[in-house]
Amino acid sequence: MSKTSAIFPVPAVKVSPRGATRLKEGHVWVYRSDIVSAGGVPPGSMVGVIDHRGQFLGSALYSSSSQIAIRLISRESVADFPELLGQRIADSIAYREPIIRDTNAYRVIFSEADFLPGLIVDRYSDILSVQILTQAMDTEIVRATLIAELTERLHPAAIVERVDPRVRQLEELPPRPSSLLSGEKSSTTFTMNGVQFNFDALEGQKTGAFLDQRKNYAAAAQYAHGKALDVFCYQGGFALHLATHCSHVAGIDSSRPALEVADQNAALNRREIEWIEANAFDLLKDYAASGQRYDTIVLDPPAFAKSKRDLDAALRGYKELNLRALKMLRPGGILVTCSCSYHVSQANFLEMLAGAACDAHRVLRLIEVRGQSNDHPILLNIPETAYLKCIISHVSQ
Numbered sequence: 001m002s003k004t005s006a007i008f009p010v011p012a013v014k015v016s017p018r019g020a021t022r023l024k025e026g027h028v029w030v031y032r033s034d035i036v037s038a039g040g041v042p043p044g045s046m047v048g049v050i051d052h053r054g055q056f057l058g059s060a061l062y063s064s065s066s067q068i069a070i071r072l073i074s075r076e077s078v079a080d081f082p083e084l085l086g087q088r089i090a091d092s093i094a095y096r097e098p099i100i101r102d103t104n105a106y107r108v109i110f111s112e113a114d115f116l117p118g119l120i121v122d123r124y125s126d127i128l129s130v131q132i133l134t135q136a137m138d139t140e141i142v143r144a145t146l147i148a149e150l151t152e153r154l155h156p157a158a159i160v161e162r163v164d165p166r167v168r169q170l171e172e173l174p175p176r177p178s179s180l181l182s183g184e185k186s187s188t189t190f191t192m193n194g195v196q197f198n199f200d201a202l203e204g205q206k207t208g209a210f211l212d213q214r215k216n217y218a219a220a221a222q223y224a225h226g227k228a229l230d231v232f233c234y235q236g237g238f239a240l241h242l243a244t245h246c247s248h249v250a251g252i253d254s255s256r257p258a259l260e261v262a263d264q265n266a267a268l269n270r271r272e273i274e275w276i277e278a279n280a281f282d283l284l285k286d287y288a289a290s291g292q293r294y295d296t297i298v299l300d301p302p303a304f305a306k307s308k309r310d311l312d313a314a315l316r317g318y319k320e321l322n323l324r325a326l327k328m329l330r331p332g333g334i335l336v337t338c339s340c341s342y343h344v345s346q347a348n349f350l351e352m353l354a355g356a357a358c359d360a361h362r363v364l365r366l367i368e369v370r371g372q373s374n375d376h377p378i379l380l381n382i383p384e385t386a387y388l389k390c391i392i393s394h395v396s397q
């Protein structure tokens with residue numbers, strides 16, 4: 001028996017010097033190409049990580065299929081993962097208690113950023129929505145612990161699991177439908193910043209709403225005025241917030257089901273908003289060409305860069321949208337422009353915006369450079385946890 005396995009009652013995985021350096025620098029991932037030996041380690045098990053000299057680096061969750069083979073969960077040796085899970089859930093809830101204001105919808109657990117890689121839990125009023133993204137988080141004991149801990153600490157009326165079939169395929173997990181894990185209701189209403197939203201846990205994209213934009217909605221509303229356009233509006237997150245400050249608001253999206261919910265949300269808040277089903281690129285081109293003018297424009301497209309390779313094409317896409325929006329904004333107008341692509345850095349995004357302003361012959365003043373809401377914490381040594389950019393600027397001329 002090797003020295004390492006005598007100390008740790010869990011299988012050991014040896015990583016290359018490059019993998020070890022990454023962990024020592026504070027990251028928690030080791031890619032498969034940096035695994036030296038993981039022979040016979042069962043999928044989804046907890047492992048002890050050692051470097052090429054046999055030095056212990058921490059405890060991790062192992063995936064037999066993902067390119068991210070190792071996700072560190074502790075720098076210590078962990079004997080009982082379910083016990084640690086309970087502690088981490090309690091810590092995630094405690095972290096948010098003093099910082100969550102004006103909302104009953106927020107992210108309760110954000111994967112790596114809450115030291116629980118592969119697990120996302122969102123709260124929508126009395127319903128919790130869970131996403132399980134790795135083999136290790138999908139085991140029966142982990143699922144049972146998760147449901148018991150969430151129920152005891154947050155007393156939800158229901159817990160729903162949202163399944164991304166592609167993720168299960170990549171993790172080589174058997175297919176599973178999205179379904180109720182506890183309780184009976186799967187729809188409710190929630191309130192953020194005083195605005196009400198319908199929520200159906202078994203419909204919609206992601207886990208239901210874009211909670212990471214919560215504080216950006218409130219910030220955008222502060223500056224919004226006049227005639228406003230919310231481009232890529234989904235279920236109306238920005239549009240509904242703008243409606244309290246603007247004389248006319250229109251929202252554009254290509255998804256009819258999203259716009260149907262947006263319309264119900266407008267009714268819930270007694271707001272008049274015009275919803276337009278269209279391809280945003282085509283519509284902005286037509287509007288700009290026909291001389292339409294706005295005082296406030298929000299651009300919140302889906303992620304254009306899914307990998308580093310897409311960066312140039314993504315920046316061209318962002319530039320086209322921003323250029324058209326800038327041409328349509330009146331002097332004194334407000335542009336709220338977002339990117340949720342991790343691979344587009346804040347510096348890349350600001351440079352793109354400067355280029356668009358130059359090409360549109362407009363002078364932009366930055367009012368706020370913003371990111372994701374604080375229930376989506378950023379770990380400084382894990383750059384991937386910071387992904388959302390939201391730039392609010394004023395068109396001076």
Ligand code: SAH
Pocket residue numbers: 209210213232233234235236237238252253254255258278279280281300301302
């Ligand atoms: N601003 C929204 C989130 C936007 S998510 C909020 O805060 O809730 C991105 C949205 O873009 C999705 O609703 C998707 O349906 C829409 N979309 C994707 N491609 C599009 C296109 N080419 N034209 C219009 N909408 C598009």
